[in-house]
Amino acid sequence: MANASAKKTAAQNEKAIKNIQLGMLVASLLSILLRLLFRRSTLTLSFRTLLTSSTYLITFLISRFLTNAGSPKRSASGELLSSGDDLNQGGMTEWCFDVLYxxxxxxxxxxxxxxxxxxxxSIPLYAGYKGYSLVSPFLFGKPAAPGAENVPPIEPTSxxxxxxxxRNERGDLRVKAQQRK
Structure with a gap:
């Protein structure tokens, strides 16, 4: 049995998935229609055509990822079992939507x-670079700076x-009296 927030998340996810599917359909059909009407020469087999068609593959893969992640799971009776991942969350989901748009x-x-x-x-390419730079230290370990093993860590101080x-370095008695053992 799901609580109210899970039902709300499931409803938002279902709406977002419908918007993704509608956006995929409209963008693809409009792009092909405009190419047929105004840029018929771009439909010949060329490197440019391969790049353009690869973006259709990218949007398909991202939309499938978001659909699989956000699809609510329901029982045979229609009861909500799982609301799926929240598609309104930040991070990777937000980047996927940005790349899609x-x-x-x-x-x-x-x-x-x-x-x-x-x-x-170049905007989502930059986002991909930033995402990789955020994730790569966790995947591959952070490279140490040369000579960093001999330097003690600097603790932030107020x-x-x-x-x-x-005061302690000068030998002030007020500080030495307050030192804890």
Whole structure:
């Protein structure tokens, strides 16, 4: 039996999945239609066509990932068993939506305006680079700086702690009386 927040998450996920499917359909059909009407020469087999068709594969894979992650699980009687992952959360899910939206914009805009619009795709490429740089230390370990093993770690200190440390170095009796053993 699910509680109210799980039901709310499931409803939001179902709505988001319907929006993803509708967006996939509209962006793909509009892109192909605009290419047929205005840029028929881009439909010939070329490197540009392969790149454009690869973006359809990217959007399909990302939409499948989001659909599988966010699909609520229901029993045979229709009772909610699991609401799925929250598709409104930040992090990887948010990046997937960003890549999906930018790809749709690039697909439709390149069909209408030209191939220069694909430069907008550098936005999710940068996001991918940032994501990789955030995840790679956990996957591969953080490389140590040369000579870092001999340097003791610097502990952050407040202004008050810094004053007490300086007084202690000067030999102030007030500080020595307060030191704990």
């Amino acid at each position: 930018v790809t749709w914009v690039c697909q439709v805009s390149s069909a209408a305006l030209g191939d220069w619009v694909w430069w907008l795709y 202004k008050r702690q810094e004053k007490l440390r300086k």
